[in-house]
Amino acid sequence: xxxxxxxxxxxxxxxxxxxxxxxxxxxxxxxxxxxxxxxxxxxxxxxxxxxxxxxxxxxxxxxxxxxxxxxxxxxxxxxxxxxxxxxxxxxxxxxxxxxxxxxxxxxxxxxxxxxxxxxxxxxxxxxxxxxxxxxxxxxxxxxxxxxxxxxxxxxxxxxxxxxxxxxxxxxxxxxxxxxxxxxxxxxxxxxxxxxxxxxxxxxxxxxxxxxxxxxxxxxxxxxxxxxxxxxxxxxxxxxxxxxxxxxxxxxxxxxxxxxxxxxxxxxxxxxxxxxxxxxxxxxxxxxxxxxxxxxxxxxxxxxxxxxxxxxxxxxxxxxxxxxxxxxxxxxxxxxxxxxxxxxxxxxxxxxxxxxxxxxxxxxxxxxxxxxxxxxxxxxxxxxxxxxxxxxxxxxxxxxxxxxxxxxxxxxxxxxxxxxxxxxxxxxxxxxxxxxxxxxxxxxxxxxxxxxxxxxx
RNA sequence: GGCGCGGUAGCCAAGUGGUAAGGCCGAGCUCUGCAAAAGCUCUAUGCGCCGGUUCAAUUCCGGCCCGCGCCUCCA
Numbered sequence: 001x002x003x004x005x006x007x008x009x010x011x012x013x014x015x016x017x018x019x020x021x022x023x024x025x026x027x028x029x030x031x032x033x034x035x036x037x038x039x040x041x042x043x044x045x046x047x048x049x050x051x052x053x054x055x056x057x058x059x060x061x062x063x064x065x066x067x068x069x070x071x072x073x074x075x076x077x078x079x080x081x082x083x084x085x086x087x088x089x090x091x092x093x094x095x096x097x098x099x100x101x102x103x104x105x106x107x108x109x110x111x112x113x114x115x116x117x118x119x120x121x122x123x124x125x126x127x128x129x130x131x132x133x134x135x136x137x138x139x140x141x142x143x144x145x146x147x148x149x150x151x152x153x154x155x156x157x158x159x160x161x162x163x164x165x166x167x168x169x170x171x172x173x174x175x176x177x178x179x180x181x182x183x184x185x186x187x188x189x190x191x192x193x194x195x196x197x198x199x200x201x202x203x204x205x206x207x208x209x210x211x212x213x214x215x216x217x218x219x220x221x222x223x224x225x226x227x228x229x230x231x232x233x234x235x236x237x238x239x240x241x242x243x244x245x246x247x248x249x250x251x252x253x254x255x256x257x258x259x260x261x262x263x264x265x266x267x268x269x270x271x272x273x274x275x276x277x278x279x280x281x282x283x284x285x286x287x288x289x290x291x292x293x294x295x296x297x298x299x300x301x302x303x304x305x306x307x308x309x310x311x312x313x314x315x316x317x318x319x320x321x322x323x324x325x326x327x328x329x330x331x332x333x334x335x336x337x338x339x340x341x342x343x344x345x346x347x348x349x350x351x352x353x354x355x356x357x358x359x360x361x362x363x364x365x366x367x368x369x370x371x372x373x374x375x376x377x378x379x380x381x382x383x384x385x386x387x388x389x390x391x392x393x394x395x396x397x398x399x400x401x402x403x404x405x406x407x408x409x410x411x412x413x414x415x416x417x418x419x420x421x422x423x424x425x426x427x428x429x430x431x432x433x434x435x436x437x438x439x440x441x442x443x444x445x446x447x448x449x450x451x452x453x454x455x456x
Numbered sequence: 457g458g459c460g461c462g463g464u465a466g467c468c469a470a471g472u473g474g475u476a477a478g479g480c481c482g483a484g485c486u487c488u489g490c491a492a493a494a495g496c497u498c499u500a501u502g503c504g505c506c507g508g509u510u511c512a513a514u515u516c517c518g519g520c521c522c523g524c525g526c527c528u529c530c531a
Binding site: 030031032033038039041042043044045046048049072075076077160161162188189191192216217218238239240241242243244245246248249268269270271272273276277278280304305308309310312313314315316317318320321323324325326327328331334355361362363364365366367368369370371374420423425428429432436441442443444445450452 | 458459460461462467468469470471477478479480481488489490491492493494523524525526527528529530531
């Protein structure tokens with residue numbers, strides 16, 4: 001079953017396929033900047049890309065997919081963070097890289113096959129800039145920085161339609177860019193390939209033919225993609241915000257440098273909104289995985305919730321959606337427990353995969369899955385069900401962490417159980433009321449009982 | 457101002473030119489000393505508004521209203 005995905009460049013739905021003779025599908029996903037914990041909006045993109053990675057493996061075979069996701073470990077934000085904390089840059093980026101990895105693992109995201117860093121590929125970046133200089137696509141400005149000359153690339157703007165945008169520059173853009181622009185660029189549209197060292201950069205500088213400095217943001221993806229996947233890749237993905245300027249600039253750099261098509265397919269996932277707005281610190285609606293965990297939500301519930309919206313549509317995240325996800329996962333877990341190991345008809349799940357392969361329609365896939373689940377377990381076995389879980393990346397063994405039961409609650413529960421055994425129901429009911437007042441629920445079975453915090 | 461996306465039940469959210477998936481919540485029932493859990497059942501004559509095309513539109517076309525995102529280093 002072919003995987004179809006919208007291509008942001010050609011603006012149409014296309015079938016994914018490998019182009020290299022080795023049959024390996026080359027997939028590059030723009031990764032995070034490691035200066036702070038990633039928020040759940042970042043993880044929406046990574047979880048969506050993880051589902052894509054899993055589908056690619058199912059489609060082409062696990063050995064025939066090469067997935068690269070970079071780490072941006074040198075830029076204004078990482079350097080500023082290091083400076084503010086008085087620590088070496090590498091310390092800061094190591095800390096947040098480790099955190100990112102831990103969060104990804106908790107969300108059951110498969111690690112990429114290669115996870116290159118910008119600082120680990122200075123030479124590759126310098127080499128590309130060198131070629132761009134030789135070919136006349138770049139110039140060194142008076143401040144020592146090297147810029148890409150946008151007018152030198154006729155194809156500039158094809159991805160983001162930036163040319164149409166510039167026909168009528170609104171006040172918002174012109175005011176902003178003039179205020180922020182202290183560079184020596186020949187044209188406001190030009191962007192930095194190599195940034196000359198400034199005092200605020202501290203020790204974070206490397207030698208280059210154009211003097212000490214550091215690479216611009218955009219060139220890292222071009223260089224790392226080229227090194228690990230070759231000049232032409234099969235798919236390049238990221239969040240919509242990267243469409244312009246980041247991906248537009250990548251295309252310009254790579255195609256001018258290599259003289260060949262950069263990526264055969266571009267895919268951008270939409271943003272996560274919280275309470276109807278984009279997440280931001282100033283709005284106070286920015287969540288991290290740790291915050292949700294502290295509220296008692298499991299990472300798997302977040303993964304599920306992040307997949308309940310179509311990846312190409314903004315998804316409005318609410319805390320309620322985590323409760324819904326938790327309940328849905330519980331139902332899937334209960335269903336799975338009723339299944340025999342083998343012997344089912346895998347074709348039953350065709351509608352689920354059809355939805356996933358049709359532009360990663362994860363909400364449609366969940367709908368199809370529950371339609372099947374609601375019909376009952378007849379004809380379904382564990383192997384085929386687990387294939388669905390694999391594609392969605394749902395690990396049903398992950399449950400909400402159990403809350404610690406205070407000693408006094410344990411004692412009350414024991415007293416009530418004793419009263420119940422003695423058929424003193426009045427006392428048992430009174431004790432249940434006490435437990436309820438204390439925020440605990442006692443779940444009786446025939447022979448035993450469990451304690452759970454009351455649901456809010 | 458430009459570019460892009462969207463408005464479907466209390467909430468979240470698929471989808472289709474032929475009469476609305478699914479999850480949550482809620483209600484009822486079964487079960488249970490009670491409660492919870494679990495199981496079963498029910499819950500949009502309706503898909504932002506107004507026109508048009510059509511035998512038929514939520515789905516196509518036009519207009520309008522509203523919301524959101526992006527517009528130089530934010531996934």
